[in-house]
Amino acid sequence: MKSDEVQGLKPGFHVLLLGLCEPASAEAVLPLLQALYPGTYVRPVRVPAEQLDCPRPEHEAKLVSKEALTQGNRGLTVTLVRTENGSPATTPAVPRMYVRTVLRDSNGKQVDAQLQDFEARSGEMSGCEVSLQRKGAALVLRTECSSPTVNYPFCTPIVETSTTTFKPGPEKLQSSTKESSSGGECNWSNAD
Numbered sequence: 001m002k003s004d005e006v007q008g009l010k011p012g013f014h015v016l017l018l019g020l021c022e023p024a025s026a027e028a029v030l031p032l033l034q035a036l037y038p039g040t041y042v043r044p045v046r047v048p049a050e051q052l053d054c055p056r057p058e059h060e061a062k063l064v065s066k067e068a069l070t071q072g073n074r075g076l077t078v079t080l081v082r083t084e085n086g087s088p089a090t091t092p093a094v095p096r097m098y099v100r101t102v103l104r105d106s107n108g109k110q111v112d113a114q115l116q117d118f119e120a121r122s123g124e125m126s127g128c129e130v131s132l133q134r135k136g137a138a139l140v141l142r143t144e145c146s147s148p149t150v151n152y153p154f155c156t157p158i159v160e161t162s163t164t165t166f167k168p169g170p171e172k173l174q175s176s177t178k179e180s181s182s183g184g185e186c187n188w189s190n191a192d
């Protein structure tokens with residue numbers, strides 16, 4: 001919408017508004033939004049009463065990790081946010097991760113950006129561990145999920161690992177992913 005249409009904003013811009021009716025809500029949500037969209041800021045504005053709505057988030061989200069590195073004249077930031085989707089009354093919560101990567105030039109101007117949505121492993125996979133860390137000239141996101149062995153205690157858990165490496169490229173963000181799986185072996189002689 002045009003900023004000219006909202007009392008309290010500087011005219012001449014196009015903006016996206018998120019209305020929060022309680023000031024404490026803004027303080028809680030702002031760090032999460034700024035992690036995903038660095039230009040986000042809070043400003044009190046006046047809106048006609050008939051346009052008011054007080055949205056409530058369906059799912060709790062939290063900032064898990066944020067890492068940045070500079071290589072040459074490029075800056076790369078990777079932000080990891082986790083949510084629990086699903087209604088406890090109807091379905092179990094399904095963890096989701098959102099990974100925001102931003103590549104900037106030496107002046108801080110955004111050159112490339114991606115927002116990826118990673119749904120946690122389906123089926124019997126659970127117990128996912130996630131890490132984001134620097135390794136040399138790259139940022140590495142590692143996810144490891146394992147399966148429970150409740151039904152077959154004589155079997156080793158299946159462990160699925162995914163590693164995504166992000167690097168600043170000359171014009172665009174570069175990323176590569178490797179996946180592996182191990183375990184799942186059963187000692188049927190112990191099944192008695």
